[in-house]
Amino acid sequence: MDQLTAMRTFRHVVDAGGFSAAALVLDMSHSVVSRQVSQLEQALGAQLLNRTTRRFALTEVGQAYYQRCVQILDQIEDAAQMVHHHQSHPSGLLRINAPMVFGIMEAGKWLPEFMRSYPDLKVDFVCNDRFVDLIAEEFDVGLRITRTLPDSTLVAKRLCASDMVLVAAPAYVKRHGAPRTPAELAAHNYMAYSLALQTTELTFSGPDGALSNVAVNGNLQSNTGMVVCDAVRAGMGITASATFVVCEDLRRGDLVQLLPDYRLHSRDLYALYPQNRHMSPKVRAFVDFVGDYYARNRWAF
Template sequence: MDQLAAMRIFRRVVESGGFSAAAEALDISHTVVSRQVRQLEELLGAQLLNRTTRRFSLTEVGQLYYQRCIDIIDQVEDAARVVSHHHARPGGVLRINAPMVFGTLEMPNWLPQFMQAYPELKVDVVCNDRFVDLISEEFDVGLRITRSLPDSTLVAKRLAVSDMALVATPAYLEKHGTPREPKDLQQHNFLAYSLALQTTELVFIGPDGREQLVSLSGNVQANTGLIVCAAARAGMGITASATFVVHEDLKRGELVEVLPEYRLQSRDLYVLYPQNHHLSPKVRAFVDFLADYYATPRWSV
């Protein structure tokens, strides 16, 4: 006897209000329904139903067993849905939110490859540098480069680490001098990202592990890292940037690292998405793709 099948039939008998109604709903004979319930009772060694010629009622143990049948059958069906959902081909529209500089400089490196892997999928990418509520603004996923995430109901998967580097052009340093220690930066033009937690202050960790807080000032401040880094490339001053933004400039020597023996706190790359009972195929595909892509370090200098 298939015990799970018998449990399904028993549940349908209870919920349909009788053997005949259950047989009709399941498209099987009354005899099969009756036999399955009887064999189930024999297997359990307990009477589940009180039968009369016109109606039935659950016994006390039958009521308990019925509740457990609901739990077990629902869990089995839920497990089947999870597998089916996992293997479903991603499709529809995937709405992605990302910081402007990340979306502009980094996403073009891998988005075409992702789209080629899932040709049935459409993407809608929105880049900005303001706070975005993924749920209220109906985004499927968000990408964030940050030191820390605020508490929320979103799922956050850490993908990679981007070091922070203090950079300037060789021409700027030749003209204005190269800082030898953090306090020397107070004599320089600092280009600030205005949405940083500390816009005009930097915390350095020295070779000895000690922290140094330095207050800075300058004539350029912007709410996008694109403008700040463009100003640095133009030789206008010194800025602190995530290495994913400037690693190619550093490799080419167009920018050089200032105070390389001192460290700034790194930033983490996260992919965020709302908590759902079942992760949709399109979101799962995107998260898995990024996890695989960023498993290899990308921004070394």
């Protein structure tokens, strides 16, 4: 016997005022309704209803049990409604993780509008430049700009690409000249982001498509791209940067692109989130919103 179903049937019998009336409401036969109530009484070891051929009445214990049934079934319905609302409407706390430089440079451009669009959401936006286990640290979604993603159980949705460009300040170029080929970088002060896959070598694709690996060296590296780019803006050296970091500098002329005929491997922006059978509305809303925002090329210069 399914006790919860039997409880619902018992409640309908009492609310409808009889077995036949309950059977009509439940779209069940009179005999099935009667059998479910009898099985419930047998399981409980108590008589809930006094029956006659024309009417029935609750026993004393039946009255007490009926009141508890109403409370329990209403709570179950409330819980189901809560889940339904949650699954159909973005709400609650959304925890987002992103690299520090991306959060500083980009989140302010779209996060306010996202939150205005979903006023029932609270957002915890955490930025750092260390490896973060999204599941272990209970993040709902992560944003990553990378060339390759490690094997993972996470779902990865590619949102857009960010080219990598070699840049320097005009003042640096004035003092030291601009490299004309990748090989000439050996004579320049290259500043590296220490968490990059490669900090001492760059791979270029030339105008003819040929690949060349070039060793680079300099007097500064940092685990945050902000420090490196600030040093380059100050005219201290050269770096390879994602365009989302330097596109405004290039538009204003505060930085210049070096070796424009040679391409570095681009990076992709991904949204990562745990693989669940039912994707939560808050994660879906965020991934769709950010995906729509970056569907347009935001980092051209």
